[in-house]
Amino acid sequence: MIQLEFPIGFILNEHFIPAHLLFEILAFWIGGAYYYKIRKQQKDIFTASQRLTLLLSAAIGALLGSRLLAAIEHYELLANDFSWILFTQSKTIVGGIIGGWIAVEIAKKILKIKKSSGDLFTFPLILGIMIGRIGCALTGVSDGTAGIASNLPWAFDQGDGIARHPTAIYEMLFLGILWIILSFLKRNYTLKNGDIFKFFMIGYSLWRLLVEFIKPVPDLLWELSAIQIACVCVLGYYGHIFTKRFYKLT
DSSP states (O other): OOOOOSSOEEEETTEEEEHHHHHHHHHHHHHHHHHHHHHHHSOOSSOHHHHHHHHHHHHHHHHHHHHHHHHHHTHHHHHHSOOHHHHHHOOOHHHHHHHHHHHHHHHHHHHTOOSOOOHHHHHHHHHHHHHHHHHHHHHGGGGTOOOOBOOSTTOEEOSSSSEEOOHHHHHHHHHHHHHHHHHHHHHHSOOOTTHHHHHHHHHHHHHHHHHGGGSOOOOOBTTBOHHHHHHHHHHHHHHHHHHHHHHHHO
């Protein structure tokens, strides 16, 4: 079994910088830089002011959504001893994605924009999540994303003396595969504007629905966690969208 000292961090000018914080910052910085790079390479269907409004909406929605879903996920902690510090520090990627998506849709309604805006965000978003998950992997069980106990050869102690599924590493591998699949679809098929983002949402929601079964998270309803229920809602929504499209084609 691999033995590492968690949480892992870095020393800068005699100050300890947690890996989670460092890679979270890098995720926003590199993901943002990649977004602006591909926006310059591709013709954006939105004006600069529209795109800025959508970006701000996505950021605010992600901030609120990530905290809200995390609070529901860990309702037992907040119910027993509510703390604004705990509430603001707890966050989940699924909540951030859904919150940002809903906020953008609201902004588009206000601006009377009917075109899809998600494709340009998709690959920078995947890249950002992958970088952020490096920090999760280096933080161990204190991050709250480690898997349940396992005797698989690649399971290892993530800070509590128990060999666990390295779920953060699993997610990085999955996102790499999803990137390849989406790139293939984009290059080889004529897709509607917004389809790449829709496929990402379906793929990532399905992944999180399944991988949460090997995480020690509390059930909220029907033996599913809050994150899993949110993923089921996303899958149901897009299933409805593509079902309607299929029947229109036939």
